[in-house]
Amino acid sequence: MMVRMGKTLMPPTELAELPYAAALQPHHGELIPDGDYDRLLFDKAGFAAPAAQGARFIECAFRTVTVDEGQLQRASFRDVWLRDVRLTGTSLADSQWRDAAFVNSALAGPAMYGAVLSRVTFTGCKLDSVNFRQAKLTQVLFEDCVLRDVDFGGAMLTRCAFGGSKLTRTDFTRAKMDQVDLRGAELGIVIDRDSLSGAIISTAQLAQAAPVLAASLGVTVSDEQR
Numbered sequence: 001m002m003v004r005m006g007k008t009l010m011p012p013t014e015l016a017e018l019p020y021a022a023a024l025q026p027h028h029g030e031l032i033p034d035g036d037y038d039r040l041l042f043d044k045a046g047f048a049a050p051a052a053q054g055a056r057f058i059e060c061a062f063r064t065v066t067v068d069e070g071q072l073q074r075a076s077f078r079d080v081w082l083r084d085v086r087l088t089g090t091s092l093a094d095s096q097w098r099d100a101a102f103v104n105s106a107l108a109g110p111a112m113y114g115a116v117l118s119r120v121t122f123t124g125c126k127l128d129s130v131n132f133r134q135a136k137l138t139q140v141l142f143e144d145c146v147l148r149d150v151d152f153g154g155a156m157l158t159r160c161a162f163g164g165s166k167l168t169r170t171d172f173t174r175a176k177m178d179q180v181d182l183r184g185a186e187l188g189i190v191i192d193r194d195s196l197s198g199a200i201i202s203t204a205q206l207a208q209a210a211p212v213l214a215a216s217l218g219v220t221v222s223d224e225q226r
Helices: 203-216
Strands: 003-005 008-010 036-038 040-043 046-048 056-058 061-063 066-068 076-083 086-088 096-103 106-108 116-123 126-128 136-143 146-148 156-158 166-171 176-178 186-190
Touching: 186 203
Parallel strands: 036 056, 040 061, 046 066, 056 076, 061 076, 066 086, 076 096, 086 106, 096 116, 106 126, 116 136, 126 146, 136 156, 146 166, 156 176, 166 186
Antiparallel strands: 003 008
């Protein structure tokens, strides 16, 4: 579903670009627990407190959809595309995401702790108070996103990137990183001594992050002499 551009996987920005677009059928009705949703289009829909624990979504598209206070624990999303979607206060704990693309979407306060995300892109999205604690993220791209009060505490991030994104009070304490590219991001982060082991940052970012790194190591930086 992704289009390779250089070293970056770029998601389709329009519905018609999806390889399964012609096979999509409109969805009607509510979401149900353990429901199977295959090649469906969710378009201009609003779901208030849906209970869809364990639901499975395969080759589905979501366009201009709002989910408020949903219960989607252990839900599975594979080959899904979400544009102009708003998730508010929704539980996605222990959910599974593979080959998914969020475009121009907003996530406000969803619980995604323990979730597993593989080959997922967030493009031009706003993530506010998202809980990724203990989640596993592999090849996840945050491109031109705003991350505010996002919690990656104890998460495992592998081959992830944050190009062009602004991170504000983003918590990486006890996170484990492997080839995580933070270059090009604005770093307003909370870390401990090992948080950035396995990260890639630029020389300019290193200078900016030096006070935070020093504090995480228990180093006092002072030019005053007694």
